[in-house]
Every structure is written in C-alpha cells, then in structure tokens.
Amino acid sequence: MFTILTRWVPITLCLLIFAGCSSSPTKEGEQEGAEVTEQSTGASGTYEGTEGAGATTSAASEAGSWSGDPLDDPYSLLATRILYFDFDQSSIGMDNREIIRAHAEYLASNPHVSVRLEGHADERGTREYNLGLGERRANAVRSLLMAEGVADNQIIVISYGEERPVSMMNNEESWALNRRVELVY
Amino acid sequence: MKYLLLILFLALSWQPAANAELTIEITEGVEGALPIAVVPFRWQGKTQTTPREDVSAIIQADLHRSGRFKTLPRNDMLAKPASGAEVEFKDWRVLGVENLVVGQIQPNGSKGFIIRFQLFDVFRGEQLTGYSIPTTAGNLRTTAHHIADLIYEQLIGVPGAFATRVAYITSITEGGNTRIDLRIADADGHSPETIVSSDVPLMSPAWSPDGRKIAYASSEKGSWGIYIQEVYTGRRQKVTAFKGINSAPAWSPDGRKLAMTLSKDGNPDIFVFDMTTRKLRPITRHYAIDTEPSWSPDGRHLVFTSDRGGKPQIYRVPSFGGKAERVTFQNAYNARASYSPDGKLLTLVTREDGRYRIAVLDLASGVMQVLSRGDLDESPSFAPNGSMIIYATKAGRRSVLAAVSVDGRVRQKLALHEGDVREPVWSPLQKK
Numbered sequence: 001m002f003t004i005l006t007r008w009v010p011i012t013l014c015l016l017i018f019a020g021c022s023s024s025p026t027k028e029g030e031q032e033g034a035e036v037t038e039q040s041t042g043a044s045g046t047y048e049g050t051e052g053a054g055a056t057t058s059a060a061s062e063a064g065s066w067s068g069d070p071l072d073d074p075y076s077l078l079a080t081r082i083l084y085f086d087f088d089q090s091s092i093g094m095d096n097r098e099i100i101r102a103h104a105e106y107l108a109s110n111p112h113v114s115v116r117l118e119g120h121a122d123e124r125g126t127r128e129y130n131l132g133l134g135e136r137r138a139n140a141v142r143s144l145l146m147a148e149g150v151a152d153n154q155i156i157v158i159s160y161g162e163e164r165p166v167s168m169m170n171n172e173e174s175w176a177l178n179r180r181v182e183l184v185y
Numbered sequence: 186m187k188y189l190l191l192i193l194f195l196a197l198s199w200q201p202a203a204n205a206e207l208t209i210e211i212t213e214g215v216e217g218a219l220p221i222a223v224v225p226f227r228w229q230g231k232t233q234t235t236p237r238e239d240v241s242a243i244i245q246a247d248l249h250r251s252g253r254f255k256t257l258p259r260n261d262m263l264a265k266p267a268s269g270a271e272v273e274f275k276d277w278r279v280l281g282v283e284n285l286v287v288g289q290i291q292p293n294g295s296k297g298f299i300i301r302f303q304l305f306d307v308f309r310g311e312q313l314t315g316y317s318i319p320t321t322a323g324n325l326r327t328t329a330h331h332i333a334d335l336i337y338e339q340l341i342g343v344p345g346a347f348a349t350r351v352a353y354i355t356s357i358t359e360g361g362n363t364r365i366d367l368r369i370a371d372a373d374g375h376s377p378e379t380i381v382s383s384d385v386p387l388m389s390p391a392w393s394p395d396g397r398k399i400a401y402a403s404s405e406k407g408s409w410g411i412y413i414q415e416v417y418t419g420r421r422q423k424v425t426a427f428k429g430i431n432s433a434p435a436w437s438p439d440g441r442k443l444a445m446t447l448s449k450d451g452n453p454d455i456f457v458f459d460m461t462t463r464k465l466r467p468i469t470r471h472y473a474i475d476t477e478p479s480w481s482p483d484g485r486h487l488v489f490t491s492d493r494g495g496k497p498q499i500y501r502v503p504s505f506g507g508k509a510e511r512v513t514f515q516n517a518y519n520a521r522a523s524y525s526p527d528g529k530l531l532t533l534v535t536r537e538d539g540r541y542r543i544a545v546l547d548l549a550s551g552v553m554q555v556l557s558r559g560d561l562d563e564s565p566s567f568a569p570n571g572s573m574i575i576y577a578t579k580a581g582r583r584s585v586l587a588a589v590s591v592d593g594r595v596r597q598k599l600a601l602h603e604g605d606v607r608e609p610v611w612s613p614l615q616k617k
Contacts, residue, residue, distance in 0.1 A: 126490065126563055131453075131454040135430055
C-alpha cells in the first residue's frame with residue numbers, strides 16, 4: 001500500500017549567523033527627562049499675601065500682589081498647568097476654559113513666550129490610537145488659545161499618547177489623572 | 186547570512202497524505218496533543234568538547250511550548266537510542282508515544298558540529314524524515330530551533346516558527362527614571378538583546394519582510410520621528426520628521442514602502458512612503474484619527490483604525506489610495522488590526538463589556554472570535570506561520586507578553602523580563 005520513496009535531496013538550509021548582531025544601543029536625546037510633571041514654583045517671585053499684611057495698608061488687592069513673572073504666582077490660574085479630560089473625549093469643560101483663557105491672556109501679552117502642549121491618554125485602548133487622542137486633546141487646547149489671540153508660532157503640540165502616565169495603577173482614579181494636557185512653558 | 190549544505194540523512198520513507206491528517210487531531214491545549222519522545226542526542230566526541238547547549242532539550246521544549254505536542258519526560262524513557270538501528274519500536278508503543286526523535290552530535294573541525302537526527306512514526310515503525318546538519322557552537326540553539334521547525338512541519342503540515350525572533354518594548358523605572366528599550370529575543374525568550382535604549386517614549390516596532398531591519402517611532406529631541414534600524418549592525422536612519430505624529434510604521438510585503446501615520450496636515454492620516462523614490466502618497470484624508478495601517482499579504486490593501494464613525498473601527502483601503510470601507514461592525518471599539526500570513530484573518534483589539542481583548546475576524550464570513558481573557562490586552566501579532574498570536578497583557582500591575590493559538594486552544598505566558606514588556610512583534614520566517 002505505501003509508496004516508499006527513497007530520495008536523496010540536497011537541501012541548503014540557511015542558518016542565520018547571529019554572530020554579526022552585536023547590539024549597538026543608540027542613545028540619543030537625553031533631553032526632557034523629568035521636566036514634564038513639575039510645576040514651576042518660581043524662585044524669582046516673592047509672594048505678599050493678604051494674611052501677612054499686618055498693619056500695612058498699601059494695596060487693596062484681594063489675592064495679594066505678586067512681583068515677578070506671573071507664571072510663577074502659585075495663586076494665579078496660570079499655576080494650573082494640567083487640564084484633565086473625560087474618557088475618550090477631547091472636549092474642554094467650563095472650569096478648564098477659564099484656565100485656558102488665563103494662559104491665553106498671558107501668552108497674547110507676552111508674544112515672545114511659547115508654550116508646549118503635551119497631550120496624554122490613559123492606557124485603555126491601543127497605543128497608536130491613544131497617540132492620536134492625546135494630540136486631539138492638545139489641539140483642542142491650542143484652538144482655544146488661538147481663539148483668544150495667541151499666535152500659532154507660540155504653541156508647540158506634541159502627543160505622548162499613553163506612553164507617559166503619571167499614575168501607574170490600573171483603575172479609574174489613575175486613568176483620570178493620565179487623561180490630560182500639560183502646558184509646559 | 187551564510188548558506189550551509191544540509192545533507193539528507195539516511196533513506197526517507199514518506200507519506201504526505203497520512204501526515205497531513207495528523208494536523209486535525211488538535212484539541213484542548215496540551216491535553217490531546219500529539220505524544221512525542223525526543224531522546225537526548227548522543228555526543229560522539231571527547232567529553233571536554235561537549236556542546237554547551239542541550240540540543241534535544243531545546244527541540245523538546247519548542248515542541249512542548251507549541252501546545253501541539255505532549256513530550257515524554259526523559260526519566261520515563263526505557264531506552265536512549267541514538268540512531269534508527271538502535272530503536273525498538275515496542276519500547277515506545279507501550280509508552281503511548283506516536284513519534285520518536287533520535288539523534289547524535291559529532292564534532293566537525295575545531296569549533297563545529299554535525300547534528301544528525303531521525304523522526305520516526307512509532308506505530309508504523311517507519312522513518313518520516315532525517316537530516317544531517319552542520320553547525321557551529323554559536324548557532325547550536327538556532328539549529329535546534331530549525332530541527333524543531335522540520336519536525337513540526339513534518340507532523341503538523343505547516344512550517345514551524347521556532348527559529349524566529351520577537352521584537353518588543355520594555356519599560357523599566359528605577360529611581361524615578363524610566364528607560365525604554367527596544368529588544369529582540371528568540372521566540373522562546375532566549376538571547377534577548379537591546380537594540381535601542383532611550384529615556385523618552387519609543388513605540389510601534391515593525392520588522393522588515395526580510396527580518397533584517399526594524400522600523401519604529403521615537404520621540405527623541407522632543408518630537409516624533411520614524412526610524413529604520415538594521416538589526417545586525419545597529420545602523421539607523423531617520424525616515425520622517427514631519428510636524429506632529431510620525432508613527433505606526435508598517436512595511437509593504439515587498440519591503441519597498443512604509444505605510445505610516447502622520448499628522449502633519451492637522452490630524453492623523455495614513456500615508457505610504459516609497460523608500461526608493463522617496464515620495465510620500467496620502468492614502469486617507471479625514472478629520473478623524475486614522476492610524477495603525479497594516480498591509481494585506483498581497484500588498485493590495487491596507488487596513489487601518491479610524492474613529493470617523495464616532496468610535497474606532499477597522500477600515501480597508503486600496504494601498505494606492507481610494508475609498509475606505511468599514512470592515513468591523515461587532516463591538517463599539519475595534520483597533521490595531523493586522524492580517525494573518527494567508528490574508529484570511531485579521532487579528533485586532535476589541536472592547537467587550539469594558540474589557541480590551543484580542544480577537545480574530547474571519548474576513549470571508551465576518552465572524553469575530555475573542556481569543557484572550559485579560560482586561561487590557563493589546564498589540565496582537567501573528568506568528569509568521571499563522572499558528573499563534575503574541576500580544577501584551579497585564580499580570581497584576583505589570584505588563585507581560587502572552588500567546589494564544591488562532592483556535593484559542595493553546596495558551597502561553599511569556600515572562601521575559603523585569604519591568605513592563607509590551608508591543609511584541611513576531612519576526613518573519615527565517616529564509617531557508
């Protein structure tokens with residue numbers, strides 16, 4: 001029943017020689033290490049709050065007077081540099097609009113200053129889609145800034161998608177912290 | 186690459202039809218798998234030059250790991266024959282072994298070896314195949330994987346994918362610093378090598394069809410760019426550096442073009458870059474997010490993810506551009522699709538009850554089958570023989586790799602490293 005085939009088949013088998021595959025780690029870009037999440041707490045400005053005003057009756061300011069760069073005023077809306085988003089959304093809520101308006105005013109009156117908008121997503125969903133989503137969020141902020149008079153060349157947009165989470169837990173709280181746009185001056 | 190002569194070992198008695206039928210016998214994972222014994226290969230040289238690798242153990246582990254074979258532990262073997270002349274088939278029949286692999290290793294020159302092996306059908310008492318393969322000390326593992334491939338192909342009917350490699354991204358955080366590496370390891374997790382090390386995000390590795398280059402996206406110097414790196418020399422070039430996203434590179438089957446996602450025009454769209462003419466062709470132009478392009482094996486189509494319908498779904502478009510048609514309709518979230526080697530299936534990430542899982546979609550019938558069981562599974566990649574899908578999943582808070590057979594019956598966890606491991610991509614088959 002069985003056909004017995006006696007075959008001499010010379011076969012060349014390419015055995016890959018991996019000897020040449022010495023790894024050469026290419027390391028470029030030492031930049032932008034840990035600056036992302038840091039809020040600028042400004043060593044340049046000094047705060048004179050109302051509480052410590054004592055008997056001096058100089059200015060009638062409610063929130064205190066600030067001498068120095070307004071970006072460094074921890075009580076200013078400009079001190080808020082992270083805007084959070086809903087799941088799979090890039091729409092901006094009313095509270096965030098106020099913050100963005102403050103940044104826009106500052107940028108419009110300081111045309112030499114530029115801001116970097118870094119868009120982020122939570123870990124749910126695919127990485128490349130989330131890269132697009134992070135960019136969409138950053139662009140939503142950019143559009144509002146420009147509508148308030150900020151020039152195009154003052155804004156740099158980059159998305160990091162889900163690649164740079166601030167919180168590593170796999171839960172709602174953590175995801176909410178990671179869905180964000182950071183304004184980096 | 187080096188071509189070595191492979192001489193057929195002994196006479197070969199062969200029944201293709203009978204062997205092909207063995208492929209149907211696969212049921213629940215290791216249960217019901219094909220019983221096989223791989224006898225330790227006998228060393229024929231002096232003891233001081235013994236090969237450093239246990240070749241037959243590597244072959245046995247490969248076959249076992251595939252889930253298609255039930256391998257006999259060495260301690261259960263009644264005899265340790267090294268050639269067909271020494272085999273008593275009844276010794277193996279009583280153990281329920283259906284196939285038997287025996288072999289021997291001889292020194293060949295100062296650093297080389299010759300490995301001879303034979304595969305037998307125990308019940309018929311016949312040799313199915315046999316080879317004599319010259320190799321070197323540094324290639325013993327690779328040669329063992331090639332032998333496992335030959336055995337797999339003979340018994341299962343499709344080429345094995347053991348002599349392949351997997352590229353993946355690792356992320357290790359130490360003392361507040363995160364290092365992102367692009368690494369390559371053998372398909373069994375051995376011999377990992379770092380080919381890129383970065384302190385900024387690095388993503389979406391993609392093998393060239395000849396397995397000699399990897400394209401990836403990196404955010405070096407504060408902006409995204411697509412890079413192509415030669416695997417064996419480390420040489421690399423920056424392919425694109427447009428404003429915005431430069432990512433999701435995918436090689437055309439002929440290796441001449443790269444499909445990619447660029448957001449230079451304001452939002453992510455699919456483009457095809459011809460590496461010969463250096464011309465860039467827009468494929469999609471839509472205000473939605475279009476990303477994750479992947480070529481059909483015949484090079485005629487691209488599938489991609491788009492949320493133009495509100496939520497991410499898979500669309501297909503001719504690879505020279507044209508009208509995009511929606512491919513997925515089940516579930517509200519489908520993304521990162523790629524074709525099986527035969528072009529009949531797509532593997533993708535789907536969301537079901539809030540869980541992100543790996544699924545296969547049969548393009549002819551439209552039937553989608555969910556294969557993985559995690560909550561946050563992603564980045565599926567077909568083995569080049571189409572048998573398994575490797576993907577990233579969570580084990581607690583850690584990201585690890587796992588593999589599942591296309592029929593969902595065989596499952597593996599691949600614990601490779603400390604830190605997080607993600608975005609696995611299986612290399613093409615090594616050219617024989």
